[in-house]
Structure formats: C-alpha cells, structure tokens
Amino acid sequence: MRHRFSIMKRFTAKTVSPMLVLVLLLVIWEMSSRLLDIPAWLLPAPTVIVAEGIDGWGNYQHHLISTTQLAFFGFLIGATVGLVVAMTLHLLPAVKRAIYPLLILSQNIPIIVLAPLLVIWFGFGVMPKLIVITLVCFFPIAVSTIDGFRQTSYELLHYMHMAGASKQQIFTKLELPHALPSIFSGLKIAATYSVMGAVISEWLGANQGIGVYMTLAQSSFRTDRVFVAIFFIMILCMIFFGAIIGLEKVLIKGRGKEDES
Amino acid sequence: MSELVVEKISKLYQGEPILSEVSFSVKDGEFVALLGPSGSGKSTLFHLIGGISKPEQGAFYLDGINITGQRGAISYTPQSPSLFPWRTIIDNVVLGLEIHAKPDYDRARTMLQKAGLSGYEEAYPHQLSGGMQQRVAFVRALLSPQDFICLDEPFSALDEFTRLEMQKWLLTIWEENRQSVLFVTHNIEEALFLSDRVIVLSSKPAQIKKEFVVPFERPRREELLLSEEFLKWKKAIYQELQGNHDERHH
Ligand SMILES: Nc1ncnc2c1ncn2[C@@H]1O[C@H](COP(=O)(O)OP(=O)(O)OP(=O)(O)O)[C@@H](O)[C@H]1O
Ligand SMILES: [Mg+2]
Numbered sequence: 001m002r003h004r005f006s007i008m009k010r011f012t013a014k015t016v017s018p019m020l021v022l023v024l025l026l027v028i029w030e031m032s033s034r035l036l037d038i039p040a041w042l043l044p045a046p047t048v049i050v051a052e053g054i055d056g057w058g059n060y061q062h063h064l065i066s067t068t069q070l071a072f073f074g075f076l077i078g079a080t081v082g083l084v085v086a087m088t089l090h091l092l093p094a095v096k097r098a099i100y101p102l103l104i105l106s107q108n109i110p111i112i113v114l115a116p117l118l119v120i121w122f123g124f125g126v127m128p129k130l131i132v133i134t135l136v137c138f139f140p141i142a143v144s145t146i147d148g149f150r151q152t153s154y155e156l157l158h159y160m161h162m163a164g165a166s167k168q169q170i171f172t173k174l175e176l177p178h179a180l181p182s183i184f185s186g187l188k189i190a191a192t193y194s195v196m197g198a199v200i201s202e203w204l205g206a207n208q209g210i211g212v213y214m215t216l217a218q219s220s221f222r223t224d225r226v227f228v229a230i231f232f233i234m235i236l237c238m239i240f241f242g243a244i245i246g247l248e249k250v251l252i253k254g255r256g257k258e259d260e261s
Numbered sequence: 262m263s264e265l266v267v268e269k270i271s272k273l274y275q276g277e278p279i280l281s282e283v284s285f286s287v288k289d290g291e292f293v294a295l296l297g298p299s300g301s302g303k304s305t306l307f308h309l310i311g312g313i314s315k316p317e318q319g320a321f322y323l324d325g326i327n328i329t330g331q332r333g334a335i336s337y338t339p340q341s342p343s344l345f346p347w348r349t350i351i352d353n354v355v356l357g358l359e360i361h362a363k364p365d366y367d368r369a370r371t372m373l374q375k376a377g378l379s380g381y382e383e384a385y386p387h388q389l390s391g392g393m394q395q396r397v398a399f400v401r402a403l404l405s406p407q408d409f410i411c412l413d414e415p416f417s418a419l420d421e422f423t424r425l426e427m428q429k430w431l432l433t434i435w436e437e438n439r440q441s442v443l444f445v446t447h448n449i450e451e452a453l454f455l456s457d458r459v460i461v462l463s464s465k466p467a468q469i470k471k472e473f474v475v476p477f478e479r480p481r482r483e484e485l486l487l488s489e490e491f492l493k494w495k496k497a498i499y500q501e502l503q504g505n506h507d508e509r510h511h
Binding site for chain 2: 160165177253
C-alpha cells in the first residue's frame with residue numbers, strides 16, 4: 001500500500017506544475033480571444049472548441065473510428081515488417097552489408113512526396129494508406145532493433161560462446177531480450193508516426209477519417225473543428241504511446257525497467 | 262571424473278607471442294591455481310580452453326578426449342559476473358544447464374540456499390551486491406552440466422573483507438563436491454589459501470615458471486593465513502614472480 005502511495009505522490013508532483021502552466025495558457029487564450037474580439041475563424045476560444053467537440057460528436061465520431069483503425073493496423077503491419085527486416089538483416093550479415101546503407105538512404109525521401117505515386121498505383125482505397133503508414137513506421141523500428149542487436153553485451157556473448165550455446169540460443173536467450181528496450185523505443189516513435197501517417201494519407205484522398213474531417217473543416221473556415229481534430233489526434237497519439245509503455249512495463253524485466261523502489 | 266591436460270599451447274596475437282608452450286594438467290578433484298601478472302595471458306588461456314579462439318600450437322585433452330577448439334566442454338565463470346540482467350537469480354543460475362539440457366530448479370534452489378542466497382531467487386541481478394553476484398555466477402558454474410570448472414579471477418573486483426569471506430565460502434562449497442577446478446588469480450595469498458597446486462606464469466610470452474605443491478591440509482581455516490609457514494610460502498612464490506632466480510631456497 002505504501003508503495004502505491006509513494007508512486008501516486010511522485011506522479012502528482014510530476015504532473016501538477018505542467019498542468020498549472022497548461023491551465024494558465026488556456027485562461028490567457030480564452031481571455032484574449034474574448035477581450036480582443038478575435039474572429040472565430042481566425043482563432044476560436046477554448047470554450048467554443050469544447051462546445052463544438054461535445055455538440056459535434058455525432059458528426060465526427062465515425063471519422064475518429066476510421067482513423068483509429070487505420071493507424072492501428074498500419075502500425076501493426078509496420079511494426080511486423082520492421083522487426084522482420086531487422087532480424088533478417090541481423091541474422092544475415094552479408095545481406096545487411098548490402099541493404100542497410102540503402103535503407104538509410106531511402107529515408108531521405110519524404111514519404112509525403114511518395115504518396116501521390118501510391119495513389120496513382122493503388123488508387124484511393126485502404127491499400128495506399130496502409131503502405132504510407134507502414135513506410136513511416138517500419139524504419140524507426142528496424143533501425144532501433146538492429147541497434148539493439150548490435151549493442152549486445154560483449155561479456156554476455158562471451159559467456160554464451162564459452163558455454164557452447166548455439167546461434168539460435170544466443171539469439172533467443174541473449175540478443176533478443178537484450179534488444180527489447182531498443183525495440184520499444186522504436187515502437188514508441190512508430191506509434192506516434194502511425195497516427196500522423198494515417199492523417200496525412202487521408203488528406204490525399206479518402207471518404208472518411210480525421211484527415212477528411214479536417215480538410216472539410218478547413219475549407220469551410222470551421223477553425224473550431226480543426227482544433228477538435230487536432231485535439232483528437234493528440235489523444236490518439238497518447239493512447240497509442242501509453243499502450244506501448246504499458247506493454248513495455250510488462251515485458252521488460254530487471255535492469256532497463258524503471259526502478260520502482 | 263574430469264582431468265584436464267594442457268599440452269604445449271602457444272598463442273600469437275598479431276604476431277606477438279602471448280602464450281608459449283604452456284603445459285600442465287589438472288587431475289580429477291584437484292584445485293589448481295594459475296598465478297600470473299596482469300596481462301600475462303591467463304584469460305587468453307581460458308578462451309583457448311573454452312574453444313572461442315584456437316591456439317597456434319598444442320592441444321587440450323579432457324578425460325583423454327581432444328577438446329581443442331570445441332566450445333562448451335568446460336564450465337566457466339568470467340572475470341566479471343556476467344549475469345543476465347533481465348533474468349531472475351534462479352533463471353540465471355540454470356542458464357548453463359538450460360543451454361544443454363532441461364534445467365533442474367529444485368537443485369538450483371538448494372544450491373542457492375547453500376550459497377546463502379535463499380530469498381533472492383526471484384530478485385534481479387542489479388538488486389544484489391558485487392559479492393552476491395559473484396556467488397550467483399559461481400553457482401551457475403557449479404550447476405552447469407560440465408564437470409570441469411574454470412574460474413577467471415572471480416574475486417578480483419571485491420574488497421579485502423568480502424574477498425576472504427568468498428574464499429572461505431568457495432572452499433566449503435568445493436569440499437562438498439570436489440570437482441576439478443582451474444582457478445586464475447594474480448593474488449598470491451588467494452592462490453595459496455585455496456589450491457592444491459600453484460602454477461606460476463611468467464609474462465610476455467606466458468610460460469610456466471614453476472609449480473608449487475601446496476602442503477596445507479584441508480579443510481583450511483582462516484588462521485592459516487597468518488601462520489609462519491604460510492608467509493614463508495608466500496615469500497617464495499613472491500620471489501618467483503619477481504623473477505628472482507635464486508632457487509636455492511627451495
Ligand atoms: N583479442 C585480442 N587481440 C589482441 N590482443 C589480445 C587479445 N586478447 C588479449 N590480448 C593480449 O593478450 C595479453 C594477455 O591478455 P589476457 O587478458 O589474457 O591477460 P590476463 O592475464 O587475463 O590479465 P588480467 O589479469 O589483467 O585479467 C594482453 O597483452 C592483451 O593485450
Ligand atoms: Mg584476465
């Protein structure tokens with residue numbers, strides 16, 4: 001119980017001051033848009049945005065669900081591809097030497113410029129959208145996983161060799177668990193990328209999704225709705241991020257896990 | 262049963278000789294200390310026995326079977342404890358076994374208890390002190406399926422008090438099983454206190470300078486460390502290490 005309590009205390013101490021700053025900012029925003037008479041299409045007051053968020057739920061709820069699904073499945077595919085690429089390159093060093101530099105180079109191409117091509121090739125369906133998300137997600141995961149494998153403790157590797165472990169045992173008992181923290185830092189980056197990728201791919205052409213809702217709001221100068229969309233994108237990113245952190249807490253044991261004492 | 266024969270082992274690193282025609286043997290149930298200055302090639306010799314690098318010349322025989330270049334023939338404790346941080350203590354000590362067979366958790370629990378580590382089975386390595394981690398590494402070596410144990414300066418990172426405690430503990434555990442042990446150290450007192458035989462290595466390249474058969478009877482007590490005779494032996498080995506070739510004293 002005392003343990004729980006101390007976590008609670010640390011949690012509140014860590015969150016109170018940023019919360020205060022946030023509230024202060026919102027108050028300043030509210031006051032200035034009221035006192036200075038800023039037009040709503042330029043910058044709506046927070047209360048106006050909240051009101052639209054509540055009243056308009058029926059209007060955008062299906063967009064929200066569609067984007068969440070897209071980001072989720074895109075992330076799953078991207079993470080799987082990233083992990084498979086990383087493991088393949090790690091287990092086949094010759095292939096890694098040939099492909100890894102190209103992989104790094106390919107990341108200099110902004111995904112957004114590829115998007116029109118994908119639309120030309122695959123149309124406006126789900127396919128090009130999933131490809132965009134996969135492309136933005138797999139890279140951070142692949143790179144951090146490969147990094148994790150590469151940083152395997154020399155001493156532990158040495159012990160495994162001396163003990164006569166097979167290549168497969170070294171991989172499953174040492175390299176993979178050792179790389180888990182790195183894999184998770186890649187997953188965390190990819191989680192936020194996946195939401196971003198989903199929204200961007202919807203901008204390019206779709207019939208539903210937060211991206212579509214945003215474009216519609218923008219073209220009709222419903223700035224309050226744009227803010228509602230931004231708010232939900234942030235929430236979505238945070239939920240994804242939080243889920244990964246939760247999974248990390250369960251899977252990572254011993255050192256590397258945040259000390260709880 | 263396990264007897265190790267080291268036969269004329271030579272090793273070069275980048276053209277520089279590290280080991281030169283090193284030959285000795287460890288009989289079944291014998292505790293042999295390998296004493297040499299830092300950088301003389303003691304760890305290198307272990308890597309050769311363990312098969313992770315190959316000697317330019319010579320061979321190792323374990324119970325008459327040539328094991329040169331063969332991995333996993335001996336049980337080994339590295340210079341640092343090298344525990345797996347994400348494994349609990351119990352999962353760490355069964356690792357050597359797990360690589361070759363199905364781990365026996367009951368035996369592991371009993372061994373941990375003997376090592377004074379009961380209650381720590383489910384703890385993680387970073388929650389243990391340096392001395393406790395060394396004990397875990399040693400229990401892991403004892404539980405490994407190989408009979409021959411190689412220990413590479415297991416206590417060199419510990420303070421004087423802990424070190425003595427660990428040496429006494431090691432002796433008690435060893436008295437029970439009497440497995441063959443090859444123990445590397447650069448501490449003369451440690452070598453004398455623990456072993457049946459001390460092999461002194463020279464450095465650059467490492468060669469066997471001399472072998473001392475330690476006459477102290479077992480089980481050994483702490484008082485031995487302060488006895489007249491112990492100091493006399495210590496001095497003799499010290500002179501040998503210093504390269505004092507006046508051998509008329511022996
Ligand atoms: N992989 C390697 N490549 C080149 N030289 C090496 C390599 N490993 C060890 N050496 C050299 O071999 C010599 C012996 O090293 P080793 O680690 O065996 O010494 P040691 O007796 O175990 O020393 P210590 O008591 O400090 O542990 C050193 O001079 C070292 O520089
Ligand atoms: Mg060494």
